[in-house]
Amino acid sequence: MTTPELVRFEEVTKTYRTARGRRLSALDRFSMTIPQGRTVGLLGPNGSGKTTALKALLGLVRPDSGTIHAFGHLLPHDQRHVAAHMGALIEGPAFTPSLTGRHNLRLTAQLLGAPTRAVDEALELVDLEAAADRRYAGYSLGMKQRLGVAAAFLGRPDLLVLDEPMNGLDPEAVRDMRLLFGRLREDFGMTMVVSSHILAEVEQVSDRVAIVRDGRCIADADLTDLLAAGGPRLVLRVDDPDNARAALLGHGHHTTARTGPRGTELRLDETAHGPDILKILTSQGIYPHEMTQESPDLEDVYVAAIRAATTADPQNGEQT
Ligand SMILES: Nc1ncnc2c1ncn2[C@@H]1O[C@H](COP(=O)(O)OP(=O)(O)OP(=O)(O)O)[C@@H](O)[C@H]1O
Ligand SMILES: [Mg+2]
Structure with missing residues (x-):
């Protein structure tokens, strides 16, 4: 049985015009799905289009082309029908500093037509009962963000949209x-x-991941499937990582250097055959201290997705 989708973006494009009249592409044929019950991690570097995508879903920006299906409606045409389905925290919470956390939530509840009881439940949920009657201005950043989640949750939406919480x-x-x-x-x-x-x-928080780069969604799948699809990675420890990277790159093997408690390790970006790698290195006088195989993690998946997208569309250039 497949999980029902709450939201589907199809080929959504959005270009902003800057004050100087320059056109800035924020979303470029962006497609992704949000299946019911999942926590989707929308992952991408600064400026890749994450906030724009979420704003398009919430009706805060209007796409130039493409469609968004949400809760059985087509956006932006039916935007007013989907408002009650979503609770959002976009670009930080906006509360009145001089009022208490509880007072702020009560005002939000009134706007939403939610019962006062919902305020107490939301405060309990985000573990702010003890601080509920303190002024919002005195809250720590973590408390402010949690109060923002509480406000998004007040109307008991079907989907929580949380931008960089x-x-x-x-x-x-x-x-x-x-x-x-x-x-x-x-x-x-x-x-x-x-x-x-x-x-x-x-x-840590998601069970599904959508990777965004330059306004495109280049991977959109359950985390377990993404991890299972990538094969094991060879990990090397060598005296001179820069030299070893260059030697491997000369044979078409891309690596990522990671510094951990045991010093710098080199990870092959794709699966590779151990003996082939050893042959390349030893032929150049490089003798690894250690070579192990590890299961891929999200960073491996991310690097592989970016490499695949760059190969498919070389004009995007490559960032390392
Ligand atoms: N109101 C706007 N006017 C003009 N350009 C904009 C506007 N909002 C966003 N952009 C541009 O659109 C692109 C995507 O921005 P967006 O905020 O969606 O990225 P993001 O992935 O959320 O980044 P960050 O991680 O920094 O929050 C960027 O190049 C940004 O400069
Ligand atoms: Mg953003």
Whole structure:
């Protein structure tokens, strides 16, 4: 049985005009799906189009072409029919600093026509009951972001749209946010789309990933499928990583250098045959200390998707 889709973007294109009249392509035939019950991590570098895509879904920007199907409606034509299905936190929460967290949420509840009881439930959900009667101005960034999620959740939407909800949070606040997403998913069956430019965050909170680059969605799949599709990666430890990278690149093998607790390791970007790699290195007088095989992680998937997209469309250029 396939999971129903709540949202489907098809070939959505959006070009902004800057104040100087320059055209700036933010979305370029952007396609992705949001299946029910999933937490979709919308992953991409700064300026890749994540916020624009979410704004198009919410009706805050109007695409030039392409379609968005959401909750059985076609956007932007039927935008007013889908508003109640979505709760959003875009580009940080907007609350009144001088009012308490509870007061701010009550105002949001009034706007949505949600019962006062929903405010208490939302405060409990985001673990802000103890701080509910303090002024919003005195909240930490993590508390502000959690109150923003509470406001998005107040109307009990079918889909939560959260733009960079973990941006700028310290590791403990990121952990709180991760636990909150777990509760929303498990206790409320919530579907979520969560954007981020940080791989590790997306890997920790999502079970589905859409990778955006230059306004295009270059991968859109369940995380387990993405990871299973990539084969094992060879990982090398050598004395002179730069030299080894150059030697391998000379034979068409791309690598990524990662620095961890054990120093710098080189990871092959695609699956490769161990003996072939050793032959290349030793023929140039490079003798690895260690060569192991590891299962791919999201960074491997990300690198491979970007490489594949660059090969398919060389005018995009390559970033390393
Ligand atoms: N209102 C606007 N006017 C003109 N250009 C814009 C506007 N909003 C976004 N852009 C441009 O569109 C492109 C995509 O921007 P967008 O904000 O969607 O990216 P993003 O992936 O959310 O980036 P970030 O990670 O920095 O939030 C960028 O080149 C950006 O400069
Ligand atoms: Mg953004």
